[in-house]
Amino acid sequence: MRSITIDVAIIGGGPGGTEAAQWAARKGLSVAVISNSPPGGRAFWSSLLPSKIWLHTAHRWEQIRHAPFDGITIPRQFNASTMPERISRTSQQQSEQLWETLQQLGIQWINGTATLTAPGEISVEGENQAPLRVQARAVIIASGSLPRFTPDIRPDMERIIAPRLMTRLRTLPRTLIMIGGGVTGTEYATVFAELGVNVTVVTDQPQLLPRLDPEVSHAVEDYFRTAKGIHIRTNTPVKAVKRNGDAVTVTLANNETLTAEMAFIAIGRVVDLKFATSEILNLLAPSGTVVELHNGMATALDGVYAIGDVTGGPMMVNRARWQARMAVEQIAGQVKHPEPAALTEAVFTHPPVARIHHPVRAATGEPCERYSLNFQGNLAARLHDMPAGKLVLSVSKKDGQILEASAFGPHAPEIIGVIQLAINHGISWSELRRIPLPHPTAAEILTAAG
Amino acid sequence: MRSITIDVAIIGGGPGGTEAAQWAARKGLSVAVISNSPPGGRAFWSSLLPSKIWLHTAHRWEQIRHAPFDGITIPRQFNASTMPERISRTSQQQSEQLWETLQQLGIQWINGTATLTAPGEISVEGENQAPLRVQARAVIIASGSLPRFTPDIRPDMERIIAPRLMTRLRTLPRTLIMIGGGVTGTEYATVFAELGVNVTVVTDQPQLLPRLDPEVSHAVEDYFRTAKGIHIRTNTPVKAVKRNGDAVTVTLANNETLTAEMAFIAIGRVVDLKFATSEILNLLAPSGTVVELHNGMATALDGVYAIGDVTGGPMMVNRARWQARMAVEQIAGQVKHPEPAALTEAVFTHPPVARIHHPVRAATGEPCERYSLNFQGNLAARLHDMPAGKLVLSVSKKDGQILEASAFGPHAPEIIGVIQLAINHGISWSELRRIPLPHPTAAEILTAAG
Numbered sequence: 001m002r003s004i005t006i007d008v009a010i011i012g013g014g015p016g017g018t019e020a021a022q023w024a025a026r027k028g029l030s031v032a033v034i035s036n037s038p039p040g041g042r043a044f045w046s047s048l049l050p051s052k053i054w055l056h057t058a059h060r061w062e063q064i065r066h067a068p069f070d071g072i073t074i075p076r077q078f079n080a081s082t083m084p085e086r087i088s089r090t091s092q093q094q095s096e097q098l099w100e101t102l103q104q105l106g107i108q109w110i111n112g113t114a115t116l117t118a119p120g121e122i123s124v125e126g127e128n129q130a131p132l133r134v135q136a137r138a139v140i141i142a143s144g145s146l147p148r149f150t151p152d153i154r155p156d157m158e159r160i161i162a163p164r165l166m167t168r169l170r171t172l173p174r175t176l177i178m179i180g181g182g183v184t185g186t187e188y189a190t191v192f193a194e195l196g197v198n199v200t201v202v203t204d205q206p207q208l209l210p211r212l213d214p215e216v217s218h219a220v221e222d223y224f225r226t227a228k229g230i231h232i233r234t235n236t237p238v239k240a241v242k243r244n245g246d247a248v249t250v251t252l253a254n255n256e257t258l259t260a261e262m263a264f265i266a267i268g269r270v271v272d273l274k275f276a277t278s279e280i281l282n283l284l285a286p287s288g289t290v291v292e293l294h295n296g297m298a299t300a301l302d303g304v305y306a307i308g309d310v311t312g313g314p315m316m317v318n319r320a321r322w323q324a325r326m327a328v329e330q331i332a333g334q335v336k337h338p339e340p341a342a343l344t345e346a347v348f349t350h351p352p353v354a355r356i357h358h359p360v361r362a363a364t365g366e367p368c369e370r371y372s373l374n375f376q377g378n379l380a381a382r383l384h385d386m387p388a389g390k391l392v393l394s395v396s397k398k399d400g401q402i403l404e405a406s407a408f409g410p411h412a413p414e415i416i417g418v419i420q421l422a423i424n425h426g427i428s429w430s431e432l433r434r435i436p437l438p439h440p441t442a443a444e445i446l447t448a449a450g
Numbered sequence: 451m452r453s454i455t456i457d458v459a460i461i462g463g464g465p466g467g468t469e470a471a472q473w474a475a476r477k478g479l480s481v482a483v484i485s486n487s488p489p490g491g492r493a494f495w496s497s498l499l500p501s502k503i504w505l506h507t508a509h510r511w512e513q514i515r516h517a518p519f520d521g522i523t524i525p526r527q528f529n530a531s532t533m534p535e536r537i538s539r540t541s542q543q544q545s546e547q548l549w550e551t552l553q554q555l556g557i558q559w560i561n562g563t564a565t566l567t568a569p570g571e572i573s574v575e576g577e578n579q580a581p582l583r584v585q586a587r588a589v590i591i592a593s594g595s596l597p598r599f600t601p602d603i604r605p606d607m608e609r610i611i612a613p614r615l616m617t618r619l620r621t622l623p624r625t626l627i628m629i630g631g632g633v634t635g636t637e638y639a640t641v642f643a644e645l646g647v648n649v650t651v652v653t654d655q656p657q658l659l660p661r662l663d664p665e666v667s668h669a670v671e672d673y674f675r676t677a678k679g680i681h682i683r684t685n686t687p688v689k690a691v692k693r694n695g696d697a698v699t700v701t702l703a704n705n706e707t708l709t710a711e712m713a714f715i716a717i718g719r720v721v722d723l724k725f726a727t728s729e730i731l732n733l734l735a736p737s738g739t740v741v742e743l744h745n746g747m748a749t750a751l752d753g754v755y756a757i758g759d760v761t762g763g764p765m766m767v768n769r770a771r772w773q774a775r776m777a778v779e780q781i782a783g784q785v786k787h788p789e790p791a792a793l794t795e796a797v798f799t800h801p802p803v804a805r806i807h808h809p810v811r812a813a814t815g816e817p818c819e820r821y822s823l824n825f826q827g828n829l830a831a832r833l834h835d836m837p838a839g840k841l842v843l844s845v846s847k848k849d850g851q852i853l854e855a856s857a858f859g860p861h862a863p864e865i866i867g868v869i870q871l872a873i874n875h876g877i878s879w880s881e882l883r884r885i886p887l888p889h890p891t892a893a894e895i896l897t898a899a900g
Contacts, residue, residue, distance in 0.1 A: 063510065064522065070529055382540065427875050436771040438866075440798075
């Protein structure tokens with residue numbers, strides 16, 4: 001059997017795995033990435049990136065429809081026929097860019113399916129190639145996640161669809177039922193609605209975006225109902241989805257049925273645990289759901305680290321990248337016990353949504369002052385025809401640290417990004433507010449008088 | 451003579467003056483604002499706000515022209531006839547919003563022209579009203595600035611225009627010469643170019659936006675030349691501008707002449723020194739150009755403070771607001787010697803530009819590492835069709851503090867806003883970069899690997 005020996009072997013070529021590879025290579029470690037997809041993984045090729053192109057396209061389409069100019073004519077219906085090419089071109093461009101960076105750093109790319117057979121021992125199987133054994137001082141598992149389906153709620157990839165189909169969808173339905181109101185369900189619900197589809201969101205949760213502050217989530221729901229015409233049914237579990245000729249029937253837990261031309265399943269993601277033998281898996285993921293972390297990114301096995309979605313949620317690229325950096329610093333012996341960081345969770349609707357919490361102190365129940373700010377008077381928000389929206393914060397009464405923040409409005413991810421810096425560096429809310437940000441920006445909501 | 455006595459009298463109702471008023475009222479001080487325009491002053495009614503509506507409108511127009519959709523038809527020429535109404539409506543909305551806030555805080559608004567006759571003594575003259583004397587424990591001068599003209603370079607407000615005319619311009623020329631390449635000249639050059647006007651910028655400076663890092667300024671020039679078709683002539687002083695029937699002739703210092711249907715004068719701003727008697731003015735502004743500051747916002751006269759454009763440049767709303775807060779804290783005795791702050795300077799072109807510098811250490815010549823980052827691989831920049839652009843930083847070799855930064859690209863003001871927080875709170879460049887910002891955002895350029 002062919003065999004190579006390397007400092008760090010990484011299972012998974014998505015944003016987390018490739019970040020770890022870059023970080024390790026820059027520290028002088030020899031690195032191999034084992035992946036059964038091109039650089040960027042599922043995020044670039046089937047989930048995150050396609051959704052962002054749909055979101056961007058739908059937003060531009062909506063902006064043109066509502067442009068304050070005379071004499072513009074626009075087709076009644078959005079023509080989706082070129083979307084697959086746009087998406088695959090962008091995936092290609094981003095993947096090639098990443099590939100070049102990896103090549104410049106001398107990172108070895110191994111196409112194939114990895115199986116961790118023992119700590120530091122990986123066997124790789126690929127099409128048309130002899131099996132390969134990779135021996136590594138350290139292994140980083142970054143195998144990611146996949147959409148979750150159930151026996152009664154699963155796609156047929158024609159009328160009952162899932163995120164992956166969005167890379168090849170060329171025709172929009174007139175009506176669509178979105179099953180799930182998390183990040184994916186909410187983002188794609190707005191995409192379809194902005195492109196003229198009659199959308200109903202059905203979620204078993206009490207609100208859209210369950211992790212969001214309820215006040216902000218209700219502002220989001222109100223806006224999406226009134227401005228985008230989306231029907232939203234919360235506290236509404238779905239029992240089954242069935243294809244019915246050219247239609248789809250969704251049966252709710254109360255036996256009520258809904259029909260539409262299409263249904264979209266976005267009921268969550270499960271981690272990809274196909275990276276190891278069952279013996280190894282029993283040690284790394286004894287619950288069978290996620291790889292368990294013990295100290296920082298270290299797992300139960302010496303020399304085996306895990307990062308990104310495979311370690312659980314919230315499943316976000318910036319979390320995976322942060323964990324990647326920490327894993328490499330642990331492997332390099334630079335950090336013994338990584339401290340948790342505050343990381344922005346973003347939803348790229350229009351306007352977008354974001355939240356953050358203090359990684360240690362958010363859920364301890366310490367006494368907080370609650371602030372609810374809005375964009376009234378914010379010129380940037382008015383220019384974007386979006387004076388609605390809000391920023392809600394919980395601030396410790398003890399020392400003024402921001403413990404939680406949720407925002408809905410123009411540039412919400414960037415606004416929460418400023419708060420990310422404040423939380424991670426111990427800058428209090430009053431210190432953060434002290435020095436005005438440039439005018440006119442949406443971020444001025446942070447530093448406005450009052 | 452009617453007379454009132456108050457804690458703080460503020461001369462000028464623009465962004466700086468009204469910020470000071472709010473700040474003082476929240477501290478329990480009694481406050482009067484004396485202004486000869488409605489709340490918001492020239493910024494809201496004739497300079498800043500109109501420019502931002504033109505910029506936003508031109509950007510939307512350009513986006514529609516370049517939209518990647520089939521079947522859209524758009525008039526060949528932009529119809530500017532409704533711009534005056536759009537601008538005055540937005541000015542009104544923003545001014546009313548501000549008015550309400552001031553009313554809620556019990557701030558007295560005095561319409562009229564103020565003359566500071568002695569420390570703590572202001573006479574106010576208004577139309578159709580008896581003169582009023584305001585006696586105040588502290589006076590804050592926030593009289594702002596006006597466009598600068600010279601005898602040979604001055605507007606006729608028909609063919610030779612200036613920022614104020616943009617509130618009533620209803621017809622665009624086919625060709626325009628922009629005299630000046632500072633913030634106003636650059637912003638409006640892009641507005642006209644995006645709306646289809648053939649624009650030539652003429653500036654006596656060696657680059658557009660003279661305060662910007664030259665590498666970034668050259669990237670801006672290149673992009674505006676190639677993507678927007680703007681002709682840019684640097685190191686080109688103008689001698690005179692003359693109306694010539696339906697055309698305008700611009701004579702350069704080398705006697706070369708340029709002609710166009712319109713010329714726009716943007717050769718800088720002068721401070722408004724009409725707020726005091728000449729005796730007082732000799733003490734406050736001995737050079738005759740700006741009000742001189744001695745400690746923080748204090749002037750040469752006890753109890754008289756000055757903030758905003760009247761104290762010199764860079765003339766920015768966030769600087770005026772920061773100075774307003776400091777002046778009030780000095781008056782309230784909470785701060786004896788305000789420390790200077792780093793403040794973002796932003797230019798709202800598309801994409802925008804921004805810069806910042808360390809308020810104390812930027813120009814000391816201490817050894818620096820220079821970083822030049824770009825948006826390659828940044829998915830948000832690619833979605834905005836703007837993978838060009840860059841972020842250039844000077845970082846102290848001693849302690850890693852960011853001493854200067856210039857950015858050109860999507861969300862540049864927000865990106866530099868994050869650096870503003872870092873500089874003001876002593877967060878080093880390596881600390882700032884440590885924890886990834888949300889994906890996909892333009893701000894990721896700050897925290898990307900590499």
